[in-house]
Amino acid sequence: GGELFDRIIEKTQSDEGHFSERDAATIVRCILDAIAYCHDKKQIVHRDLKPENFLFKTEADDAEIKIIDFGLSRHDTQNFGIMKTKVGTPYYVAPEVLNREYTKSCDIWSIGVITYILLCGYPPFYGDNDNQIFDSVRTGRFDFPSPDWDCIS
Structure with missing residues (x-):
């Protein structure tokens, strides 16, 4: 089914330019469910969530999403103590990871x-x-520039 990254590129090159809110919400819900499973059932923090690390099971728009590349992940049976290793991909890394004191919430930032x-x-x-x-x-320097965000709730 391919990477989420490839589907994002495909959308940015289309007339739409991005996913609809409904389609984005569906994808994000699947991602959140998968991370909840990792965090709550397996005590795993991924620490490098990015579109390249999500694969669709099939080509269908509503295909199941799988998380891949657990190379930087941490299995923590101690109920997610503080982690200090600076890991992740620049665009997606949480500020607390850069400050070398973080928990599983770093995955939520990336999402x-x-x-x-x-x-x-x-x-x-x-x-x-x-x-x-x-x-x-x-520093949290980002915005929601017009016109790209004008129609997004």
Whole structure:
């Protein structure tokens, strides 16, 4: 079925330019369900959620989504203590990860970034290099520019 990343690229190159709110909500719900399973049932924090790490089971628009690439994940039987290792991908990494003191909530931040991208077709944080992107993430510098966000509730 392909990566979520490929479907985002396909949408950004279409007349729509992004997913509808309804389609984005469906995808995000599937992602949240999968992460809830990882966190609550398996005590796993992924720590590198990004569109490239979600695969659709089939080509169908409503295909089941699977999380892949657990290479940076952490299995924590101690009920998610504080983690300190700086890991993740610049556009999707949570500010608390950059500050080296975080919990499983870092995955929820990444899902928020993915949601933003689904709704408008581009990431909320920018920079010419990783350090500039990290600075944008740390300071929370993002907006909802017109006209891209005018019709999004």
